[in-house]
Amino acid sequence: MTESLYSTADAAATSLAHTSDLNYVTPFLPYLLTATDDGIVVINIKGEIFFVNYRAKTLLGWRADCQLIQSYWSKLPQTQEAFSTFVLHYAHQSPAQYELTVDDSEGRERVISLQFAQQEMFFLVMVKDLTEQKQSAELLYDLSQFDCLTRLANRSTFQECLHKAVVRGQHWQRKLALLLIDLDRFKNINDTLGHSIGDELLQQVAVRLQQCVRRGDTVARLGGDEFAVILENIYDQNDAALVADKIISGLGQPFELQGRQLFVSASIGITVMDSLHADTETMIKQADIAMYRVKDQGKNHYQFYDSNMSALAEYRIHLETSLYRALHEHQLLLHYQPQVDVQTGDIIGLEALIRWQHPQEGIIGPNTFIPLLEETGLIMPVGEWALYSACAQRQQWYQQRNLPPYTSISVNLSVRQLLSGNIVHTVKKVLSVTGLAPQLLDLEITESMLMEDIKFAIQELGHLKKLGVSISMDDFGTGYSSLSYLKKLPIDTVKIDRSFIEDLPNDVDAASIVRAIIGLAHSLGLNVIAEGVENERALAFLKSLGCDYCQGYLFSPPLVADELLIKFNKLKHQAFIESSLSTFHHYHPTFLQHS
Numbered sequence: 001m002t003e004s005l006y007s008t009a010d011a012a013a014t015s016l017a018h019t020s021d022l023n024y025v026t027p028f029l030p031y032l033l034t035a036t037d038d039g040i041v042v043i044n045i046k047g048e049i050f051f052v053n054y055r056a057k058t059l060l061g062w063r064a065d066c067q068l069i070q071s072y073w074s075k076l077p078q079t080q081e082a083f084s085t086f087v088l089h090y091a092h093q094s095p096a097q098y099e100l101t102v103d104d105s106e107g108r109e110r111v112i113s114l115q116f117a118q119q120e121m122f123f124l125v126m127v128k129d130l131t132e133q134k135q136s137a138e139l140l141y142d143l144s145q146f147d148c149l150t151r152l153a154n155r156s157t158f159q160e161c162l163h164k165a166v167v168r169g170q171h172w173q174r175k176l177a178l179l180l181i182d183l184d185r186f187k188n189i190n191d192t193l194g195h196s197i198g199d200e201l202l203q204q205v206a207v208r209l210q211q212c213v214r215r216g217d218t219v220a221r222l223g224g225d226e227f228a229v230i231l232e233n234i235y236d237q238n239d240a241a242l243v244a245d246k247i248i249s250g251l252g253q254p255f256e257l258q259g260r261q262l263f264v265s266a267s268i269g270i271t272v273m274d275s276l277h278a279d280t281e282t283m284i285k286q287a288d289i290a291m292y293r294v295k296d297q298g299k300n301h302y303q304f305y306d307s308n309m310s311a312l313a314e315y316r317i318h319l320e321t322s323l324y325r326a327l328h329e330h331q332l333l334l335h336y337q338p339q340v341d342v343q344t345g346d347i348i349g350l351e352a353l354i355r356w357q358h359p360q361e362g363i364i365g366p367n368t369f370i371p372l373l374e375e376t377g378l379i380m381p382v383g384e385w386a387l388y389s390a391c392a393q394r395q396q397w398y399q400q401r402n403l404p405p406y407t408s409i410s411v412n413l414s415v416r417q418l419l420s421g422n423i424v425h426t427v428k429k430v431l432s433v434t435g436l437a438p439q440l441l442d443l444e445i446t447e448s449m450l451m452e453d454i455k456f457a458i459q460e461l462g463h464l465k466k467l468g469v470s471i472s473m474d475d476f477g478t479g480y481s482s483l484s485y486l487k488k489l490p491i492d493t494v495k496i497d498r499s500f501i502e503d504l505p506n507d508v509d510a511a512s513i514v515r516a517i518i519g520l521a522h523s524l525g526l527n528v529i530a531e532g533v534e535n536e537r538a539l540a541f542l543k544s545l546g547c548d549y550c551q552g553y554l555f556s557p558p559l560v561a562d563e564l565l566i567k568f569n570k571l572k573h574q575a576f577i578e579s580s581l582s583t584f585h586h587y588h589p590t591f592l593q594h595s
């Protein structure tokens with residue numbers, strides 16, 4: 001039954017589809033004319049109106065009924081103008097379209113299109129509301145041109161602006177400058193205080209940057225915390241330096257964010273180019289190189305690009321590529337340096353120090369490549385490798401009865417490792433795989449690392465301490481040197497930086513600092529290791545101050561595992577020190593003359 005009904009309906013639909021007889025539609029016309037989303041007006045060649053549907057009245061702002069429309073038509077110059085234009089220019093085309101802005105019956109501005117179709121002396125005018133379509137198009141345009149967070153020009157607009165600036169500069173033969181600005185430690189703000197504060201900060205930074213430049217200059221956000229400023233029409237570098245100074249001091253003022261006061265700084269790389277020789281790609285590359293130079297040199301400053309920087313940048317790229325290879329080809333290795341009990345001369349620990357055995361350049365020290373490992377993120381796998389290898393080596397020595405059972409192993413942590421959120425898990429894993437007792441592992445951190453994100457760092461150190469490992473504060477005295485925060489940190493040992501040790505006991509200031517550090521550390525229940533002990537007078541002085549442990553060339557330089565073992569096995573206690581002296585003279589022949 002149902003089936004037959006459907007087939008009847010299908011048959012009817014098919015027959016309708018095949019007919020072009022409009023008589024079927026005519027009875028529905030009044031309904032269609034009111035229900036349609038478009039306005040419909042019928043008008044003659046003189047502009048006299050014969051029919052207007054409800055939608056057209058609303059869109060065109062006509063509140064009157066059909067009889068009065070004639071007079072309204074004449075009061076609407078834009079519509080009249082549209083009509084006249086149509087009559088003059090488009091009458092021969094069908095349908096013709098004209099776009100204009102009117103106020104609708106509620107007084108809201110609307111963008112409409114009038115589409116005319118002619119039938120002898122009459123015209124059918126279809127009135128379409130384009131407002132939303134236009135708004136979406138504008139929004140899309142906006143999104144493609146501007147950064148939605150800060151409303152500054154986005155990266156692609158910046159590229160376009162820079163290109164135009166170069167062309168204008170070439171035309172007027174004027175110089176132009178590009179400043180690339182990167183906020184220092186923005187990631188920490190975002191990670192610790194949350195993205196909403198981070199976003200607000202970026203918005204406020206955008207406002208301040210705009211306040212530092214002239215009206216015609218371009219300020220753009222290139223992404224993340226990176227901004228750019230294009231200065232056109234400048235006379236020389238001084239003009240750009242003035243703006244950079246303004247930016248540094250502008251951003252140096254505190255930011256008020258959700259009831260908090262925040263301080264930020266920025267690193268700025270600048271390139272100034274004679275427009276005749278400028279091209280956008282080179283300018284961006286140069287400003288970028290200069291900016292990274294500032295980052296390397298301690299941030300919160302600006303630098304102009306100079307050609308030497310390119311050589312340096314190329315060297316870095318070379319170094320980076322070689323480092324990747326070094327990792328795959330196992331060119332990284334650890335050296336070990338003993339830590340000695342000042343009173344007994346016993347070796348109580350070994351510090352693992354990374355080296356790069358470069359196939360052409362020989363042994364490369366960590367200061368050359370650790371910063372690059374940090375920057376590239378390679379420090380994570382390398383750091384984990386160092387931790388694992390040091391612990392495994394310590395265990396192997398112990399199992400082969402080459403080391404007293406209490407000898408600890410110290411491993412340096414990098415800032416990335418400490419703040420990765422993964423360090424506790426990594427240490428746990430390494431201890432479990434190597435079987436090393438946590439009490440025998442010492443992790444070295446530096447003051448400056450803590451300052452990156454003190455709250456999180458303290459939290460992570462607390463978790464590490466709970467595992468049973470000990471923590472040493474490395475290079476103490478060189479960074480923030482805030483003795484007052486020492487007591488808040490979950491650490492066990494303070495390592496006095498070797499710059500305070502090298503001239504002991506002659507350097508009176510250094511001697512006072514060392515005395516103060518040892519006194520304070522002991523009052524807080526912390527051990528003290530003096531780094532870089534190179535001679536016996538320094539050792540004697542440190543002993544007199546009650547320093548607990550020493551490390552330095554006096555005892556041994558860092559050595560590869562096998563060498564260290566030979567030395568360790570051959571020599572004990574005082575004999576070890578005596579022999580170390582001769583090794584030390586071998587490394588530092590001039591020392592004999594001074595001592």
Ligand SMILES: Nc1nc2c(ncn2[C@@H]2O[C@H](COP(=O)(O)O[C@H]3[C@@H](O)[C@H](n4cnc5c(=O)[nH]c(N)nc54)O[C@@H]3COP(=O)(O)O)[C@@H](O)[C@H]2O)c(=O)[nH]1
Pocket residue numbers: 337351352353354365366367370383386412413414444474475495498531532533534551552553554557558
């Ligand atoms: N994240 C990691 N950082 C590491 C790792 N290995 C090393 N490092 C960091 O590199 C810094 C420099 O290390 P290095 O060039 O090995 O210098 C150490 C010693 O060789 C040197 N030293 C020791 N005794 C003396 C001395 O008597 N005189 C003298 N002129 N130098 C001496 O001091 C450095 C000791 O290191 P530390 O105790 O850690 O300060 C190093 O500081 C680490 O930060 C690594 O695996 N991961």
